[in-house]
Amino acid sequence: MRYALVFMALLAPSLAQAACYADYKAKRTDxxxxxYGVAEIDAPCDKRSAADALRPRLRDAGWELLTIxxxxxxxxxxxxxxxxGSNYLRY
Structure with a gap:
């Protein structure tokens, strides 16, 4: 029983983490x-982590992240x- 309480105490902060979103600007050339879009971020909720998480998603779709x-x-x-618009929670 004690171990279960310790486990739950360690797990609680990750369960309580609020959802994180970023709005960003991206481009395509030629x-x-x-x-402009909005994306959900499964990473720490700061601009640098959001950029690191979003950059490959956009690149796979042919876009280049300009800024968070x-x-x-x-x-x-x-x-x-x-x-x-159509880029709301798309990437």
Whole structure:
């Protein structure tokens, strides 16, 4: 029983971690195309980690990450939905 309590105490911080999202800007060349999007990030919730997580996802789809605008929790999703359009939670 004691071991179960210790295990749960160690596990609790990872279960309590809030969802993390990033809004970003990306581009394609030839012809030049730009897009703004919002993505869920499964990494620490900071700009550097978000860039590291998002860069390969965008690259696989033919996009180059330009910048992470910001990172935020679920409270910031709705206000960005219209701006991101089809790139809302796409990558």
């Amino acid at each position: 012809p030049l195309r730009l897009h 605008v910001s990172v935020f929790d679920a409270d910031g999703l709705e206000e960005r939905k219209d701006s991101a």
